[in-house]
Amino acid sequence: MKRFSKHEIISEINNGNEEVLVYLSGKYFPTARRLMRIRGFRDDVTPEIFSEVLAKVYSGLRSQDAVHFEFEPYFLSKLNEEIKSRKEGRQMNHGDGLTAQPEAVSAKCVQIMDEETQQLLYSRVAENLSYERIAEKFQFSNAVIAQYEVNKALNQLEGIVKLRMNIS
């Protein structure tokens, strides 16, 4: 497994390199498991909570385009936050039950699209990349083409969602 220095972790997260997630999982999972055992969580729920927190941290840092931060304290504070909220029996950022269901259907619609379209949508909507960077990443000739491609993908998704949810 490839090792990353502190600075590399930041730069790789900003670049959207998902390989860094594998490294971070291997490095921080034992600590997280120990922490959760102390708090009385069973081992079989640890991976789910750990992956939830790490994915949130990764997305959050990526959207903020952070330049300088200490990953370990940041991650552990987020983990403690999640553990505390789970202990109290409430779910973080999951919204209410009414919106959770259509959101899940919409997510399913994204997952049935082809890999390249998914990546395009993730880059623009989830990672909040500019059209210039999208053009660079997906090797489009310029930002306008990138915007056109993103819009095309969104229209395609809109059609699928409408069909799935019977929206006229």
Next chain:
Amino acid sequence: MDTSIQERHLIERYLQQELSGIELESFNERLKEDENFKRQVELQKLIYSGIQKAHHEKLKGIIFASLNYRKPVVPFALKMIVTFLVVTGVGITLWFYTGTDSGNKEQAKSWFAFLKNVKTDSESQHEGPKMKPETKTKFIEPHDTTALADAVPQPSNDSTIRSNADLNAAPDSVTIGDKEENIVVKQDQLLISSTLTVEDKSGENEPQKDESLANEAVQKLNPGADLPVPENVPSSFLVEFWVSPINYKGYKMSKNKLILFGIEEPDAVKLYRVRNELYMVYLKDFYRLDNSFDFVSYQKLKDSEIPLAIR
């Protein structure tokens, strides 16, 4: 109808809270007035949150796969129960097979016999070269002898003397261990089994006649009279001559069977009966034999105790 790039960009900016001032006011105004536009914004909001959720799920999937975590098939509580049972079972097995020092065949043949062998080797090394680790004799108590003697099958009542070749063929010792160490457990050995006639030396014939008349009368009156029937004294005994590895000398006598240990010359044994008492003569020595369920030692009679009839 597909949303135009400009309209989508506007909605996107609104969802990301990038609109402000007049732009935001006019957007809110349009939301209130135009129902279709409102529905369009709601749909875009749903699509954007769906994309974010799908991306989040994808990241979680990558992390989960990298952890290589598998949910245990066997529940933790069941694992603990099974572990407890296994540990208890192993403990009990070790206790019964290696914990006690009483050697028997089952223990020596057990899986843990090698532990005992190792122990024996180390002990023999400490004790010096004079010890022979190849042979180990089991000391059998007279009690064991009883058990072994009882286990011998009952012979038929004919007077044929068995040569006991077949009995000798049965192993008088058990060899345990075939490669590293031969432990020989010696057992009692049956020399010969024969029927010996008891010579009656009571002497007086008259009382016997009287007794026979009395017996006849009892037989005729019974069962109506319910008179006690005198026991018939056996005129011959089935005698088994045994040799014990520990040179035990003793006997056991039941109704018409006699088991003798430590008699080296069976031909020199004679049985006499004097006034309902059984006497054995062996190599000029006189012994009185009594009925017994357990083995008892021979009681050599003094000269004064020997009846005149057999002296």
